[in-house]
Amino acid sequence: MDKTFREWDPDQSVLFPPSVLDLVPEGHPAHFVREVVRGELDLSAVYAVYDEVRGQPPYDPRMMVALLLYAYSRGVRSSRKIAQGCEERVDFMAVTGMQKPDHDTVNEFRRRHLAALQGLFPQVLYLCAKAGLVKLGHVALDGTKIQANASKHKAMSYGRMEETKRRLRAEVREWLEEAEATDREEDEKYGKGKRGDEMPDWVKDKKLRAQKIAEAKKALESEAKERAEAERKAQEPRRPTAPGRPPKEPDETPDPKAQRNFTDPESRILKTKDGYIQGYNAQAAVDADSQVIVAQEVGTQSDVQRLMPMIDQVRENTGRLPDEVSADAGYCSEENLRAMRRRRLDAYIATGRQRHGTRSATANEGRRRGPWTSAMRTKLKRAGHRSRYRLRKQTVEPVFGQMKECRGFRRFLLRGLAKVRGEWSLACIAHNLLKLFKASPATA
Numbered sequence: 001m002d003k004t005f006r007e008w009d010p011d012q013s014v015l016f017p018p019s020v021l022d023l024v025p026e027g028h029p030a031h032f033v034r035e036v037v038r039g040e041l042d043l044s045a046v047y048a049v050y051d052e053v054r055g056q057p058p059y060d061p062r063m064m065v066a067l068l069l070y071a072y073s074r075g076v077r078s079s080r081k082i083a084q085g086c087e088e089r090v091d092f093m094a095v096t097g098m099q100k101p102d103h104d105t106v107n108e109f110r111r112r113h114l115a116a117l118q119g120l121f122p123q124v125l126y127l128c129a130k131a132g133l134v135k136l137g138h139v140a141l142d143g144t145k146i147q148a149n150a151s152k153h154k155a156m157s158y159g160r161m162e163e164t165k166r167r168l169r170a171e172v173r174e175w176l177e178e179a180e181a182t183d184r185e186e187d188e189k190y191g192k193g194k195r196g197d198e199m200p201d202w203v204k205d206k207k208l209r210a211q212k213i214a215e216a217k218k219a220l221e222s223e224a225k226e227r228a229e230a231e232r233k234a235q236e237p238r239r240p241t242a243p244g245r246p247p248k249e250p251d252e253t254p255d256p257k258a259q260r261n262f263t264d265p266e267s268r269i270l271k272t273k274d275g276y277i278q279g280y281n282a283q284a285a286v287d288a289d290s291q292v293i294v295a296q297e298v299g300t301q302s303d304v305q306r307l308m309p310m311i312d313q314v315r316e317n318t319g320r321l322p323d324e325v326s327a328d329a330g331y332c333s334e335e336n337l338r339a340m341r342r343r344r345l346d347a348y349i350a351t352g353r354q355r356h357g358t359r360s361a362t363a364n365e366g367r368r369r370g371p372w373t374s375a376m377r378t379k380l381k382r383a384g385h386r387s388r389y390r391l392r393k394q395t396v397e398p399v400f401g402q403m404k405e406c407r408g409f410r411r412f413l414l415r416g417l418a419k420v421r422g423e424w425s426l427a428c429i430a431h432n433l434l435k436l437f438k439a440s441p442a443t444a
Contacts, residue, residue, distance in 0.1 A: 020090070020093050020094055020097065020098050021094050023090040023093070023094065024090055024091050024094040028091065028094070029070070029073060029074075029091075029433075029434065029437050030070055030091040030092070030094045030095050031094065032433075032436075032437045032440065033066055033069055033070040033073060033095065033433055033437075034066045034070070034094070034095050036124075036127070036433065036436075037062055037065050037066040037069065038062055038066070040123075040127060041065070041120060041123050041124075042123060043061055043062060043065060043116075045113075045115075045116035045119055046061045046065065046113050046116045046117075047061060049112065049113065049116075059099065059101055059105065059109075061109075061113075063095070063096055063097065063099065064101070064106070064109045065113075065117070065120075066095050066096075067082065067086070067092070067095050067096055067101070067106070068082070068106070068109075068110060068117070068426065069120075069426070069429060069430055069433060070091075070092070070095045070430075071085065071092070072407070072426050072427055072429070072430035073407070073430035073431075073433055073434055074091075074407070075406065075407035075408045075409070077408075077409070077413055077423075078103075078413065079103040079104075079106040079107035079110070080103040082103070082106050083100070083101060083102050083103040083105075083106055086099070086100045086101060087100055110422075111419075114418075114419060114422035114423075115418075115422065117422060117425065117426060117429075118421065118422050118425040120425075120429055121296065121317075121425050121428060121429050121432075122317050124429050124432045124433060124436070125292070125293075125294060125317055125318070125432060127436055128290070128292045128432055128435065128436050129318065131436055131439055131440070132439075133287070133289070133290040133292045133435060133436065133439055134287055134289075134290070134292055134294060134318060135287060135288075135289040135290070136287060136294070136314075136318060136320065136321075136322040136323060137287075137288065137289060137322070137323050137324065138287075138288035138289075138322065138323065138324040138325075138326065138388065138391050138395070139285050139286065139287055139288065139294060139314060139322035139324070139325050139326075139395075140285070140286050140288060140325075140326045140327070140391060140392040140395035140396040141283070141284070141285045141286075141307065141310055141325065141326070141327040141331065141396065142283075142284065142286075142303075142327065142328060142392070142396040142397065142400070143281050143282060143283045143284075143303045143306065143330065144281075144282050144284075144400045144404070145270045145271075145272045145277060145279050145280075145281060145282075146279050146280055146282050146298075146409070146410065146411065146412060146424075147277045147278065147279040147410065147411040147412070148261075148263075148264045148267035148277075148278050148279045148280055148411075148412055148415070148420070149263070149264060149411065149412050149413055149414065149415050150261050150263035150264035150267055150278050150415065151263065151278060152261075152269055152276060152277060152278035261278055263415070264278070264415040264416065266300070266415075266416055266417040266420075267279055267280055267300070267415075268280070268300040270300075279412075280298050280299065280300060280412065280417070280420055281298070281299055281300060281301065281302070281303070281306075282296075282297075282298045282424050283295075283296060283297045283298070283299070283303075283306050283310055284296050284396060284399060284400070284428065285310050285311075285313070285314050285396075286395050286396040286399050287322075287395075288391050288394075288395040290435055290439070291395065291398060291399055291435060292432055292435050293399065293428045293431055293432055294314050294317055294318055294322075295310050295311075295313040295314045295317055296313075296424060296425065296428040297309070297310065297313065297421065297424075298417070298420050298421045298424045299417070300417070302330065303327075303328075303330035303331050304330060304331055304332070304333050304336065306331075307327060307331040307336045307339075307340075308336060308339050311325065311340075311343070311345070321343060321345060322345070323345075323346060324345070324346045324347075324348065324388055325340065325345050325346070325347050325348070325349075326347075326348040326349070326388065326389050326391055326392040326395075327347075327348075327349045327350070327392065328349075328350050328392065329349075329350040329351060329352050329353055331349055332349050332350060332351050332373065332376070334370040334371075334372050334373060336349070337349065337372035337373065337375075337376055338372050341372070346388075347376070348379075348380065348387060348388050348389035348392070349376055349389075350380070350389065351373050351376055351377045351380070352377075399431065402431065403427055403431060407427070407430075409427050412424075
């Protein structure tokens with residue numbers, strides 16, 4: 001055969017470049033994230049934790065922060081995958097300078113500094129604003145349901161807790177009586193103090209399970225009491241002599257259908273278009289000009305309860321309110337529309353779901369009543385397909401698509417609301433860093 005091929009000799013020794021940075025092309029996101037962390041971010045809140053002089057020197061916090069943010073921007077969130085990347089991927093090596101923290105170190109650093117890492121979101125947003133990416137001409141809000149690190153099958157309703165508690169109590173009582181009878185027989189047969197007098201493991205497990213159910217039941221009862229107390233305070237302004245039926249005394253008993261998950265008690269059963277998941281409701285407010293996230297949070301409340309807190313966070317993060325705000329029907333309520341008007345915001349909030357093939361949100365509109373809702377419905381219909389509401393889908397939904405599809409953020413790795421909020425913040429910071437990277441002169 002006359003064809004000539006390039007020489008391939010895996011055993012041949014080679015001289016690597018003098019710097020690992022040369023292994024990654026110029027203008028790569030790894031260089032950008034590393035330099036932003038080194039030169040632009042204030043990490044004093046992270047450094048403040050290190051007050052012990054003794055001991056082996058830890059990894060440089062700047063390197064660890066850069067590693068976490070770059071990993072999240074690449075869709076790598078598992079501490080084991082991040083540690084693997086430090087050993088196998090040259091882009092990770094360009095961030096760490098060939099240092100190789102193990103997965104325990106990565107996980108412990110993230111856990112220890114999660115609150116401080118959340119504080120980096122406003123700093124990165126400020127860099128985006130300096131680069132001209134935050135216009136606040138139009139901001140779109142939306143929420144997306146993200147699965148918790150827990151199975152929905154590990155949840156139990158209050159009614160089932162009552163039933164299971166009684167059943168387990170009866171079973172444990174029966175088994176203890178059986179164990180005592182067996183102990184007496186073996187004592188007579190083998191003598192006192194011989195093997196056979198220990199409580200069986202299966203009895204211990206049942207008792208532990210009953211204890212766990214009792215704790216979850218108590219937590220649901222506490223939540224019900226807090227909710228009832230809040231209802232009482234809301235009813236206090238009403239005069240006793242006001243016409244009409246007197247307010248009903250709030251019920252302190254939990255709803256029999258109220259559920260609590262044993263793996264992640266702070267997560268909730270949430271309805272999605274594909275069914276129900278055990279998860280959290282992640283919120284994002286996105287600038288229409290650049291798809292930069294200007295506010296973000298995670299909770300278990302519905303969208304309608306989070307509209308005004310998100311608007312207030314936009315002002316806190318950027319120093320001013322947006323000119324226009326759009327949101328889907330989940331955020332529509334008389335109270336929200338009135339609050340938007342008080343803040344003099346030009347709002348475009350759907351009053352119902354949009355049917356396929358139509359130009360306006362018409363479904364379920366009959367159930368939404370009130371002067372503010374009627375005015376918003378008229379406002380949206382009058383503009384038709386030219387309404388500024390059309391900017392919502394092309395602004396916020398692509399951001400969730402990038403985070404879920406491109407970077408694989410479909411499930412939280414951490415458990416508990418505080419940790420989940422930190423993890424969502426890291427994902428939003430990574431998203432904004434990528435937007436800033438694409439807008440930087442070196443990549444333009």
